[in-house]
Amino acid sequence: MSIYKIFMLIALPVLAVAWIIYALLERKMRIEEKKQPKQSSQRLQKTRSEISDWAQKMAKFEKPPYEPEQNENNKS
DSSP states (O other), X not given: OOHHHHHHHHHHHHXXXXXXXXXXXHHHHHHHHHHSOOOOOHHHHHHHHHHHHHHXXXXXXXXXXXXXXXXXXXXX
C-alpha cells in the first residue's frame, strides 16, 4: 500500500468525524442563542425611550378650547 492510501484511509474518517462534531456543536449553540433574549442596540433603546416620552407628552396634552373666528364676510 502506498503512503497516499494509508493517509487517505486515516484522514477521511477523521475529517468526517470532525465535521459531524462541528455540526452538532453549531446546532447546540444556535439552540442556546434562541433561548436568550435578543439584545437591542443603543440606537434602538434611545428611539424607544424617545417614543415613550413623546407618547406621555401626548397623553397629557389638552386640546385648547375652540373659538370660532369672525370674519367680515361671516358676520351675522
